[in-house]
Amino acid sequence: AQSVTQPDIHITVSEGASLELRCNYSYGATPYLFWYVQSPGQGLQLLLKYFSGDTLVQGIKGFEAEFKRSQSSFNLRKPSVHWSDAAEYFCAVGNTDKLIFGTGTRLQVFP
Amino acid sequence: GAVVSQHPSWVICKSGTSVKIECRSLDFQATTMFWYRQFPKQSLMLMATSNEGSKATYEQGVEKDKFLINHASLTLSTLTVTSAHPEDSSFYICSASLFDGLYEQYFGPGTRLTVT
Numbered sequence: 001a002q003s004v005t006q007p008d009i010h011i012t013v014s015e016g017a018s019l020e021l022r023c024n025y026s027y028g029a030t031p032y033l034f035w036y037v038q039s040p041g042q043g044l045q046l047l048l049k050y051f052s053g054d055t056l057v058q059g060i061k062g063f064e065a066e067f068k069r070s071q072s073s074f075n076l077r078k079p080s081v082h083w084s085d086a087a088e089y090f091c092a093v094g095n096t097d098k099l100i101f102g103t104g105t106r107l108q109v110f111p
Numbered sequence: 112g113a114v115v116s117q118h119p120s121w122v123i124c125k126s127g128t129s130v131k132i133e134c135r136s137l138d139f140q141a142t143t144m145f146w147y148r149q150f151p152k153q154s155l156m157l158m159a160t161s162n163e164g165s166k167a168t169y170e171q172g173v174e175k176d177k178f179l180i181n182h183a184s185l186t187l188s189t190l191t192v193t194s195a196h197p198e199d200s201s202f203y204i205c206s207a208s209l210f211d212g213l214y215e216q217y218f219g220p221g222t223r224l225t226v227t
Contacts, residue, residue, distance in 0.1 A: 036218075043115075043204060043220035044155075090154065097143070097208075099216060101154040 002027050004093050006102035014110050015083050021076040021105050023091030033074040034092040034099070035065055044090065050074065061085070083109045112138050115207050117219035124195055124226055132190045132222045134205030140185035141207035145216060146178075149202040161188050195226040 036044040048059025055067040147155040161167040167180035179191040206216040
């Protein structure tokens with residue numbers, strides 16, 4: 001079955017600290033992988049995506065993610081978190097016609 | 112580029128009435144649009160996929176007669192919640208697909224529906 005697991009429902013970090021959000025997937029074919037961010041009352045904004053090639057993907061706002069096929073993971077990282085990064089983060093896997101989303105990780109940032 | 116809008120952003124309606132939500136791709140033509148539903152603190156669940164000029168394809172468990180989807184043009188898709196009930200209250204998000212080497216979905220800001 002196709003699925004996405006985000007094990008951490010809620011993460012709290014201090015501003016300036018590093019961040020890693022976990023994402024594991026189950027998918028029958030070569031996956032296309034995405035990370036989206038959703039701020040309160042806002043739509044989803046694409047942070048980064050992986051289709052093929054280099055397994056370390058750079059995105060917007062200083063985020064990066066690494067695709068590890070052996071671990072079926074696509075974890076999101078940021079070396080130094082800013083207060084404005086507080087939001088809900090969704091990992092998604094899919095192909096051209098359907099995306100499957102994880103349940104999201106809520107990031108809280110303390111000053 | 113690749114901006115998707117939704118209207119209204121927030122709507123309150125009485126139980127038993129119908130409400131229409133519009134999804135527009137502002138600066139591109141979208142062959143395919145998607146409708147999602149998001150419950151509080153939960154993930155997005157795909158409701159249906161609509162292709163311009165064709166009937167929508169609904170996901171299992173989604174009532175076709177309750178959630179009417181029309182994709183009349185390459186830039187507009189509408190979702191009509193018919194005979195709304197309080198349990199239909201939710202956040203509805205649309206996305207539009209754009210081909211840029213591969214198809215990607217661009218999401219609208221969502222519509223908060225409250226049924227009283």
